[in-house]
Amino acid sequence: xxxxxxxxxxxxxxxxxxxxxxxxxxxxxxxxxxxxxxxxxxxxxxxxxxxxxxxxxxxxxxxxxxxxxxxxxxxxxxxxxxxxxxxxxxxxxxxxxxxxxxxxxxxxxxxxxxxxxxxxxxxxxxxxxxxxxxxxxxxxxxxxxxxxxxxxxxxxxxxxxxxxxxxxxxxxxxxxxxxxxxxxxxxxxxxxxxxxxxxxxxxxxxxxxxxxxx
Numbered sequence: 001x002x003x004x005x006x007x008x009x010x011x012x013x014x015x016x017x018x019x020x021x022x023x024x025x026x027x028x029x030x031x032x033x034x035x036x037x038x039x040x041x042x043x044x045x046x047x048x049x050x051x052x053x054x055x056x057x058x059x060x061x062x063x064x065x066x067x068x069x070x071x072x073x074x075x076x077x078x079x080x081x082x083x084x085x086x087x088x089x090x091x092x093x094x095x096x097x098x099x100x101x102x103x104x105x106x107x108x109x110x111x112x113x114x115x116x117x118x119x120x121x122x123x124x125x126x127x128x129x130x131x132x133x134x135x136x137x138x139x140x141x142x143x144x145x146x147x148x149x150x151x152x153x154x155x156x157x158x159x160x161x162x163x164x165x166x167x168x169x170x171x172x173x174x175x176x177x178x179x180x181x182x183x184x185x186x187x188x189x190x191x192x193x194x195x196x197x198x199x200x201x202x203x204x205x206x207x208x209x210x211x212x213x214x
Contacts, residue, residue: 003036003056011038013052013063015071031071035059040094042103044120051103051118053080053094060094060105060116080107080114140176149173149185154194154204171206171213 005012015028035054042051043065050063050071059077066072080090093106096118103116151173156165169186187206195203204213 002038005030005032008032010034010036010057011054013038013041013050013071013074015065015069017069028069029071031063031074033063034061034074034077042094042096044096044100044118045098046100046120049120051094051096053105055090058090058107060103062118078116080105149181151188152186154202170204171209171211174209 002011003009011033012030013033014030016025017028018025033052033054035052035058036056037054038052039055040053043049044051048065050065052061052063052074053059054061054077057077058080060080061074061077063074064072090107090109093104095104096102097104100120101118103118105114105116106112107114150169152170153167154170155167157163158165169184171187172183173181173185173187175181187209197203201214205211206213
């Protein structure tokens with residue numbers, strides 16, 4: 001974590017070749033991270049890009065990695081917490097999802113987790129996607145909790161044996177298509193208990209959809 005590189009404000013990222021037999025490191029090259037105190041670094045799944053979290057300046061940058069391991073120039077910095085960045089923001093705990101489509105970074109100053117879209121194929125800079133406040137992902141037209149599905153389902157038990165007779169998801173969670181949410185997860189916030197009629201019909205309300213289902 002450094003605040004200066006080649007006499008200018010900001011830190012740097014270094015690439016090394018590893019000798020498999022001995023573990024010896026040989027320097028390849030070094031690049032500016034375009035932010036102060038770079039403290040976290042992750043590679044995308046193809047090891048073609050390095051995403052760097054600059055803790056001091058609370059920014060993320062992307063450095064392309066050549067076939068020989070050489071680092072390219074860093075992309076323009078993306079502020080942590082944009083558009084809600086504060087002077088106290090810091091970049092911590094950087095990680096990528098398994099598909100390398102989204103980067104996640106924590107800002108202890110605002111007590112939030114932020115999500116950024118990343119295009120590994122283009123080696124593009126990370127772009128602010130949506131903030132997660134109290135583990136809630138906000139997007140235009142809705143929100144959802146940051147927890148893995150399935151989220152809710154209606155289950156019928158045989159009270160004599162305790163066995164499950166059937167189970168079905170309660171509704172469909174609405175989310176942007178790029179989130180890839182399947183239609184069998186159930187909604188995150190179903191409302192109230194089901195209503196069962198004498199004729200065997202079951203009614204259930206789903207909060208996010210604002211629907212009654214039968």
